[in-house]
Amino acid sequence: MRRGQGGVARGTIRGRLEALHDGRLPTPPELLATDExxxxxxxxxxxxxxxxxxxxxxxxxxxxxxxADLALRRAVARVWGLDGPLTVAEVDALGExxxxxxxxxxxxxxxx
Numbered sequence: 001m002r003r004g005q006g007g008v009a010r011g012t013i014r015g016r017l018e019a020l021h022d023g024r025l026p027t028p029p030e031l032l033a034t035d036e037x038x039x040x041x042x043x044x045x046x047x048x049x050x051x052x053x054x055x056x057x058x059x060x061x062x063x064x065x066x067x068a069d070l071a072l073r074r075a076v077a078r079v080w081g082l083d084g085p086l087t088v089a090e091v092d093a094l095g096e097x098x099x100x101x102x103x104x105x106x107x108x109x110x111x112x
Contacts, residue, residue, distance in 0.1 A: 014079060016108050021097055048088075056103055065095035065102035075109040 052066035066072055067088045076091050077084025086094075098105040 017079075017098070017105050021101075056106070061103060063100040063102050064106070065092065065098070066106055067091035067095060069106075069110075071110055072106055075112050079109060079112055 049066070049068040052064050052068065055061055055064050056066060070085060073085040073088070073091050076082070076094055077086050080094070095102050095105070
């Protein structure tokens with residue numbers, strides 16, 4: 001991204017997230033898969049950061065919100081214009097706007 005375009009990029013990302021939230025954004029079919037057993041198994045044996053990351057990168061379920069990821073916490077603060085990095089609880093609260101599409105929202109934010 002070139003200097004001076006940050007506001008435009010943030011506006012675009014926010015627009016995509018809003019479209020995701022209200023159903024205007026089509027969703028790729030591979031993001032519709034979910035595996036509840038894997039979620040429980042990884043979540044019980046590892047920390048949240050590891051479990052969310054493994055699930056997003058391997059199983060690609062549609063509703064993972066990796067709030068423990070520092071990069072996501074910084075991106076959320078940047079896009080929403082908040083003082084950051086935010087806490088996991090603060091990012092979790094913002095993530096409640098996007099179920100069942102939190103994985104896609106997180107991917108957009110991590111790419112910001």
